[in-house]
Amino acid sequence: xxxxxxxxxxxxxxxxxxxxxxxxxxxxxxxxxxxxxxxxxxxxxxxxxxxxxxxxxxxxxxxxxxxxxxxxxxxxxxxxxxxxxxxxxxxxxxxxxxxxxxxxxxxxxxxxxxxxxxxxxxxxxxxxxxxxxxxxxxxxxxxxxxxxxxxxxxxxxxxxxxxxxxxxxxxxxxxxxxxxxxxxxxxxxxxxxxxxxxxxxxxxxxxxxxxxxxxx
Amino acid sequence: xxxxxxxxxxxxxxxxxxxxxxxxxxxxxxxxxxxxxxxxxxxxxxxxxxxxxxxxxxxxxxxxxxxxxxxxxxxxxxxxxxxxxxxxxxxxxxxxxxxxxxxxx
Numbered sequence: 001x002x003x004x005x006x007x008x009x010x011x012x013x014x015x016x017x018x019x020x021x022x023x024x025x026x027x028x029x030x031x032x033x034x035x036x037x038x039x040x041x042x043x044x045x046x047x048x049x050x051x052x053x054x055x056x057x058x059x060x061x062x063x064x065x066x067x068x069x070x071x072x073x074x075x076x077x078x079x080x081x082x083x084x085x086x087x088x089x090x091x092x093x094x095x096x097x098x099x100x101x102x103x104x105x106x107x108x109x110x111x112x113x114x115x116x117x118x119x120x121x122x123x124x125x126x127x128x129x130x131x132x133x134x135x136x137x138x139x140x141x142x143x144x145x146x147x148x149x150x151x152x153x154x155x156x157x158x159x160x161x162x163x164x165x166x167x168x169x170x171x172x173x174x175x176x177x178x179x180x181x182x183x184x185x186x187x188x189x190x191x192x193x194x195x196x197x198x199x200x201x202x203x204x205x206x207x208x209x210x211x212x213x214x215x216x
Numbered sequence: 217x218x219x220x221x222x223x224x225x226x227x228x229x230x231x232x233x234x235x236x237x238x239x240x241x242x243x244x245x246x247x248x249x250x251x252x253x254x255x256x257x258x259x260x261x262x263x264x265x266x267x268x269x270x271x272x273x274x275x276x277x278x279x280x281x282x283x284x285x286x287x288x289x290x291x292x293x294x295x296x297x298x299x300x301x302x303x304x305x306x307x308x309x310x311x312x313x314x315x316x317x318x319x320x321x
Contacts, residue, residue, distance in 0.1 A: 144246035146239065146282035181247050183309045183316050202307040205287040 106200055110156050133158040138175065139211065148209035231255035239282055246283075249315025271297075 100111045112118050122130035133155045140150040157166070167173040170193055178190065185192040186202060196202050237243070237250035258267070268274050271294050279291065286293035286306055293299040298306050310316045 142246070144239075144283060145242035146284040147246070147287065148284060181317065182307065183247070186307050186309060203305045205306055209287060 102200065102204070104201070104203060109160075109199075113156065113159055131158070131162070134163075140180070142209060142213070143181070145213070147213075148206065149211040149213060150208045151211050152208075231259070236281065238277070238280075242282075243313070247317055248309060248313035251312045252314055253312070 094107070099117070100108045100115070102108045122128065136154040138152040138154065140152055142149050163173075170190060171178050180190045184190060185195070188196075191208075192202070200207065232255060234253045234255050235250050236253055240250055243249060271291060272279055281291045283306075285291050286298065289295055289299055292312075293306055297303050304311055
């Protein structure tokens with residue numbers, strides 16, 4: 001009886017010793033296994049995880065050629081102030097804004113104004129008075145017999161621009177005194193000073209040539 | 217109505233350049249000259265059936281084209297042609313019209 005209980009105690013002791021030894025060994029092994037990956041990830045994180053230039057939410061910096069230049073910090077910890085600026089205005093961000101587009105995929109700024117989607121300040125100078133848009137349409141007859149006449153809306157243009165932007169250098173402010181030609185406009189004169197550059201292009205003829213001539 | 221100055225060459229579909237000047241009076245007012253249409257260039261790119269008779273009737277003088285019709289998506293300005301990214305746009309006046317700016321004041 002005594003001997004058997006002693007033997008049991010010995011077995012239990014041995015067992016616990018084995019367990020304890022095994023724990024320390026396996027623990028240190030597990031630590032070693034865990035320690036390896038924790039050392040590696042920082043190196044992995046430096047490489048761009050996923051850059052999808054078409055995804056407006058992807059945090060990317062573009063170089064001057066428009067190619068992804070790399071990722072900065074995270075949204076929680078931006079790498080620099082440029083991060084914030086970049087989030088506000090770049091083509092990818094623009095694509096995600098849902099601004100109305102025309103049938104050429106360009107932002108339809110006139111529609112933006114008409115539907116009050118944006119309200120830009122009239123001037124950076126807080127003291128400057130805002131001039132209300134000039135409600136004056138000018139009928140510009142097309143020279144040929146067939147092409148629709150142009151209705152030029154001062155209202156939309158004066159929403160963005162002051163009179164001095166166009167008058168008198170680009171357009172003499174008197175009806176019929178500007179001998180405009182489509183060829184000249186294509187070459188960057190008159191309307192072509194802006195349209196085709198910063199304003200919608202000349203591709204959609206009927207956007208301007210909108211008033212049909214009396215039938216001949 | 218459509219007067220074509222270049223006669224059809226004897227043989228098959230070799231039309232070369234065709235002069236389109238039925239609206240020459242209106243063209244003059246607009247400061248452009250007649251259109252020289254390079255039929256052979258288009259022959260090299262398309263099959264006859266791509267344009268005829270759906271877009272252009274084959275018979276000369278029956279189409280009554282005008283710049284307005286082009287702008288409205290007919291004839292040269294058809295949806296897959298010079299009113300699309302596939303070909304140069306309609307505002308490239310000098311690509312088709314001759315004597316552009318001749319009457320410019």
